[in-house]
Amino acid sequence: MLLRLQQVALSFAGNTVLHDVDFGVEPGRIQSLIGPNGAGKTSMFNVITGFYRPQRGDITFDGERLVRQEPHRVTQMGIARTFQNVRLFREMSVLENVMAGQHCRSRAGALSAILRLPSQRAEEQRILETSLACLDFVGLLEHRDRLATNLAYGHQRRVEIARALATEPRLLLLDEPAAGLNSGEKQSLIGLIRRIRDERGVSVLLIEHDMSLVMNVSERISVLDHGRLIAEGAPQAVQNYPRVIEAYLGQDDEELTW
Amino acid sequence: MTWYDSLLQQLVDGLVLGAFYALVALGYTMVFGVIKLLNFAHGDLYMTGAFAGFGGLSLVSGVLGAGWLGIFVAMLLAMLAVGCLGVVIERVAYHPMLGAPRLSILITALAVSLVLQNAALSLTGGQYTAFRTDLGFGGLNLGNLFLSYNQIVLVATAGVLMIALELFVSRTAYGRAMRAVAIDKEMCRMLGINVSAVIAVTFFIGSGLAAAAGTMAGAYYGSIWYFMGFLIGLKAFTAAVIGGIGSITGAMLGGLILGLLESFGTHIPFIGSEWKDVFTFSILILVLVLKPTGLLGKSEVERM
Amino acid sequence: MSDSSNPRPSPPRSSSQREPEARRPWQRLIIAFESPGPRRALQATIVLLLIVMPWISSQYTTVILTNALLYVVLCLGLNIVVGYAGLLDLGYAAFFAVGAYTVGILTQQFGVNFWVAIPFALVAAAIAGIIIGGPTLRLRSDYLAIVTLGFGEIVRFTARNLEITGGASGLSHIPEPSLFGWRIDSAIDFYYVFVVLAILAYVASQRLFDSRLGRAWLYVRHDEDAAEAMGINRVRIKLAAYVIGAIFGAIGGIFFSVNLGAISPESFSFQQSVLILLAVVLGGMGKIPGVILGAFIVVLGPELLREFDTLRLLIFAVLLLAIMLFRPSGIWPEKRA
Numbered sequence: 001m002l003l004r005l006q007q008v009a010l011s012f013a014g015n016t017v018l019h020d021v022d023f024g025v026e027p028g029r030i031q032s033l034i035g036p037n038g039a040g041k042t043s044m045f046n047v048i049t050g051f052y053r054p055q056r057g058d059i060t061f062d063g064e065r066l067v068r069q070e071p072h073r074v075t076q077m078g079i080a081r082t083f084q085n086v087r088l089f090r091e092m093s094v095l096e097n098v099m100a101g102q103h104c105r106s107r108a109g110a111l112s113a114i115l116r117l118p119s120q121r122a123e124e125q126r127i128l129e130t131s132l133a134c135l136d137f138v139g140l141l142e143h144r145d146r147l148a149t150n151l152a153y154g155h156q157r158r159v160e161i162a163r164a165l166a167t168e169p170r171l172l173l174l175d176e177p178a179a180g181l182n183s184g185e186k187q188s189l190i191g192l193i194r195r196i197r198d199e200r201g202v203s204v205l206l207i208e209h210d211m212s213l214v215m216n217v218s219e220r221i222s223v224l225d226h227g228r229l230i231a232e233g234a235p236q237a238v239q240n241y242p243r244v245i246e247a248y249l250g251q252d253d254e255e256l257t258w
Numbered sequence: 259m260t261w262y263d264s265l266l267q268q269l270v271d272g273l274v275l276g277a278f279y280a281l282v283a284l285g286y287t288m289v290f291g292v293i294k295l296l297n298f299a300h301g302d303l304y305m306t307g308a309f310a311g312f313g314g315l316s317l318v319s320g321v322l323g324a325g326w327l328g329i330f331v332a333m334l335l336a337m338l339a340v341g342c343l344g345v346v347i348e349r350v351a352y353h354p355m356l357g358a359p360r361l362s363i364l365i366t367a368l369a370v371s372l373v374l375q376n377a378a379l380s381l382t383g384g385q386y387t388a389f390r391t392d393l394g395f396g397g398l399n400l401g402n403l404f405l406s407y408n409q410i411v412l413v414a415t416a417g418v419l420m421i422a423l424e425l426f427v428s429r430t431a432y433g434r435a436m437r438a439v440a441i442d443k444e445m446c447r448m449l450g451i452n453v454s455a456v457i458a459v460t461f462f463i464g465s466g467l468a469a470a471a472g473t474m475a476g477a478y479y480g481s482i483w484y485f486m487g488f489l490i491g492l493k494a495f496t497a498a499v500i501g502g503i504g505s506i507t508g509a510m511l512g513g514l515i516l517g518l519l520e521s522f523g524t525h526i527p528f529i530g531s532e533w534k535d536v537f538t539f540s541i542l543i544l545v546l547v548l549k550p551t552g553l554l555g556k557s558e559v560e561r562m
Numbered sequence: 563m564s565d566s567s568n569p570r571p572s573p574p575r576s577s578s579q580r581e582p583e584a585r586r587p588w589q590r591l592i593i594a595f596e597s598p599g600p601r602r603a604l605q606a607t608i609v610l611l612l613i614v615m616p617w618i619s620s621q622y623t624t625v626i627l628t629n630a631l632l633y634v635v636l637c638l639g640l641n642i643v644v645g646y647a648g649l650l651d652l653g654y655a656a657f658f659a660v661g662a663y664t665v666g667i668l669t670q671q672f673g674v675n676f677w678v679a680i681p682f683a684l685v686a687a688a689i690a691g692i693i694i695g696g697p698t699l700r701l702r703s704d705y706l707a708i709v710t711l712g713f714g715e716i717v718r719f720t721a722r723n724l725e726i727t728g729g730a731s732g733l734s735h736i737p738e739p740s741l742f743g744w745r746i747d748s749a750i751d752f753y754y755v756f757v758v759l760a761i762l763a764y765v766a767s768q769r770l771f772d773s774r775l776g777r778a779w780l781y782v783r784h785d786e787d788a789a790e791a792m793g794i795n796r797v798r799i800k801l802a803a804y805v806i807g808a809i810f811g812a813i814g815g816i817f818f819s820v821n822l823g824a825i826s827p828e829s830f831s832f833q834q835s836v837l838i839l840l841a842v843v844l845g846g847m848g849k850i851p852g853v854i855l856g857a858f859i860v861v862l863g864p865e866l867l868r869e870f871d872t873l874r875l876l877i878f879a880v881l882l883l884a885i886m887l888f889r890p891s892g893i894w895p896e897k898r899a
Contacts, residue, residue, distance in 0.1 A: 072795045099777060103794050
C-alpha cells in the first residue's frame with residue numbers, strides 16, 4: 001500500500017464526519033472516492049493532507065506515519081493535492097503559480113539569494129525548467145505569463161494540476177477535477193489523468209461526482225457515505241452494490257448520471 | 259501597616275485599575291466580535307472621551323458644579339459624543355474596508371488612531387490639561403485600609419455600566435442580534451437582521467464605554483493629555499485577550515485580573531513600578547503563546 | 563478560514579510582465595523604466611546624482627539626505643515584512659534600537675571595535691525577531707501587530723530603565739568608526755556610508771524578491787492554505803521575513819548610532835515605527851521604487867512643512883488614512899493598467 005488509513009475518526013463539535021475509516025491506495029493506481037454530498041470525502045482529503053487532525057486512527061504513506069503532520073510536511077513527503085474550488089494565487093502569473101510547487105524541492109535561503117551564489121542561480125534555473133515542463137505537460141505553456149485569474153476556468157483547473165505536479169509527488173489527490181468543465185474538457189482531463197500515472201508514475205486518487213468520468217478512468221472505486229466506507233472494488237462491481245445505489249437514491253438527478 | 263493591610267490596599271488599587279481596563283477592554287472585544295477588527299483607535303477614543311468629559315464638565319459645572327453630579331452629567335455627554343464619533347469612524351473608515359485584506363483594515367485602524375491622537379496633540383500643544391473637580395480626598399478608614407469615596411464611586415459606576423451592558427446584550431433584541439452577528443454575519447443578513455445597524459450600535463456602546471472610562475480617569479487622576487489612550491489601549495487589549503477576545507464577560511474578568519496583576523506584580527521584589535508596563539506586555543505575550551483563546555474565548559474555527 | 567484568502571493585486575513582479583496596457587503617459591514612462599535597458603540607465607543616473615549631491619548642495623541638505631537614506635534602509639526592511647509577507651509590524655523601531663544600542667554599548671562601554679560589534683548587533687536583532695515572531699506568527703495576523711507594538715514599547719522602557727543603556731538620557735560619545743585608516747566622522751563621510759547602505763539594501767531587496775523566498779512570501783500572503791498545500795511552511799516563511807526585516811532595521815540602527823554619536827530611548831518611539839510604516843504604505847507596499855520614494859517623502863516632507871510644526875504629524879496621519887481609503891496600493895503606479 002502506498003497510502004493507508006486505519007481506523008481514522010474525525011469529528012467537529014460532536015458531529016462525526018469520519019467513522020473509523022479504513023482505506024488504502026495501491027501504488028501506480030488510479031482510484032476514485034465517491035459518495036453523496038456531505039459524505040466526508042473532502043474531509044478525508046483534508047485529514048490525509050494534514051489540514052484536519054483526526055481524533056483517532058493512523059495514516060501511513062509508503063511506510064511513514066502521516067498523521068498529525070503539518071500540511072507542508074505531507075506535501076514534502078510526496079502527496080500533492082488540488083482544491084475543490086480552485087485555489088490558485090490569482091494575482092500572480094501562471095508560471096509563478098506552478099513555481100510554487102517547486103518550493104519544497106529547493107532550499108536556497110536568504111543569504112544565497114542576496115549574494116546570488118552560483119548554487120542559488122542553478123537552483124532557480126532548475127525551478128524554472130521543472131515548472132515549465134509541468135506547464136507543458138498540462139498543455140498550457142503558451143499561457144505562462146498570464147495572470148492566473150484571467151484564464152478560463154478549465155485552464156485554471158489544469159494550472160492547479162500542474163502546480164501540484166511541480167511538487168514532484170508520488171500520489172496526487174484531485175478534489176472534483178471535472179467540476180465546471182464541459183464535455184470536451186472532461187475528455188481531455190481523462191487523458192491527462194492517465195498520462196499523469198503512465199508517464200510520470202504518479203498514483204492518483206480523485207473525488208468526483210461525474211460518474212461517467214469516474215467509471216471511465218478509475219481502476220478502483222471506494223464509496224463513502226455518512227463518514228463510513230460502504231463499498232470498495234472495481235467500477236463495474238461497485239456500480240451494482242445495492243448499498244451504493246441506496247446511498248445515492250434521494251440525491252439530485254445530476255449525480256445519478258451513471 | 260502589616261503585610262496583610264498592604265495586600266488589601268493593593269487589592270483596592272488593583273480593582274480601580276481593573277475597572278478602567280475592563281471598561282476599555284469591553285469596547286475592543288465587542289468590536290472584535292462583530293467585525294473581527296482590532297480597533298487600534300479604541301484607546302484614543304478613551305482619550306477623546308477624557309477631553310469630551312473635560313469639555314462637558316466645563317459646560318455644566320456652572321449649573322451643576324464640578325462634584326459628582328456634574329461629573330456624572332459630563333460623563334453622559336462624553337459617552338454620547340464619543341459614541342457618535344465611534345459610529346462615524348466605523349462608517350467612514352472601516353465600513354469601506356470590510357472586504358479588503360486584513361492588513362489594509364489594520365493599517366486603516368492605525369491611521370484613525372493616529373488622526374485622533376495627533377488632532378489632540380495639535381489642539382493641546384502636547385501639554386497636560388488639568389482636569390479640575392471639586393472632588394475631595396475623603397474616604398473610609400477601615401483599620402489601616404483607606405478607601406477613598408472617589409474609588410468607591412468609580413468602581414461602583416464601572417460596575418453599574420457593566421451590569422447594564424450585560425443586561426443589554428442578554429435581554430434585548432439588539433443584544434441578541436449583536437451576538438448573532440458575531441457568529442455569522444451572512445446568515446444574519448439572510449434572516450433580515452440589519453447588520454449595519456447592529457455594527458453601528460456596537461461601535462456606539464463600545465466607544466461610549468471608553469469615553470466613560472476616560473472621563474472617570476480624568477476626574478480621578480486630575481489631568482489628561484493626548485497620549486493617555488496609547489498605553490491603556492494596549493493594556494485593555496491585553497485584558498481582552500486574557501479574558502478571551504470576543505467574550506464580554508471575559509473582557510470584564512480580564513480587566514480585573516490585569517488590574518490586580520499589575521497592582522500586585524509591581525510589589526514583587528525586583529519588579530519595580532518602572533517595570534510595570536514591561537510586566538504587562540510580558541503577560542500579553544505569554545497568554546498569546548500559551549492560551550491564545552484566553553480564559554473564556556472560543557477557539558477559532560478550523561482552518562479551511 | 564485563514565485570513566489571506568482574499569487576495570488583492572499583488573505588487574508587480576520585476577521580470578516578464580504581462581498584459582501591458584499603458585494608458586497614461588507616466589504609466590508608459592514607468593513601464594519603459596521597468597525594462598532592463600532604461601532601468602539600468604535610470605539606476606546609474608540616480609547613483610551618479612547621489613555621488614555628486616554633497617558637492618552641489620549645502621551641508622544642511624547633506625544631513626537631511628543622509629537621514630533620508632537611513633529611512634530608505636529602514637523602509638526597505640519593513641517592506642519585506644509588511645509589503646512582501648503582509649505582516650503588520652508596529653514596533654519596527656525596536657529592531658532599529660537593538661542595532662543601535664548593541665553597537666553603542668559594545669563600542670562605548672566595552673571598547674569593542676565598531677566592525678567587530680556589528681555581527682553581535684545583527685545576531686541580537688535576529689534573536690529578538692525570533693523571540694517575538696516565533697510564537698506570534700502562528701496566530702492571527704492582528705495579534706502580531708499588537709504584540710509587535712508591545713515589544714516596541716518593552717524595548718524602549720528597557721532602554722530607559724537600565725543603567726547599561728544610559729537610562730532616559732541614553733548613550734553619548736559613541737566613538738566614530740574608521741575603515742582602513744579612514745576615519746569616518748564628517749557629515750559627508752556618513753552621507754557616503756549611507757549611500758552605500760541604501761544601495762546594498764536596494765539590491766538585497768530586489769534579489770530577495772526575485773528568489774524562491776520572495777515568491778514564497780507572496781504565496782503565503784495570497785493564500786496560506788494553498789501555500790501550505792504546496793509544501794511551504796508558512797510559519798517559517800513568515801519568520802524569515804520578520805527576521806530579515808529585523809536585520810535591515812538593525813543595520814540602520816548600527817550606523818545611525820555612530821552617525822549621531824549619541825542615542826536615547828526617544829529615538830525609537832512608537833512614532834518612529836509609525837513614520838517608517840507610513841513611508842512604506844505611502845510608496846506602495848511591496849513596490850521597491852515606491853517605498854524608496856516614500857522614504858524620501860517622509861523625511862523631506864517635514865522640511866517643507868516646517869511652518870506647520872505641531873500640525874505636521876496630524877497631516878501625516880490624515881495622509882495615511884486617505885491613502886488607505888482612496889489608494890491602498892500607494893502612490894507608485896501599478897504597472898498593469
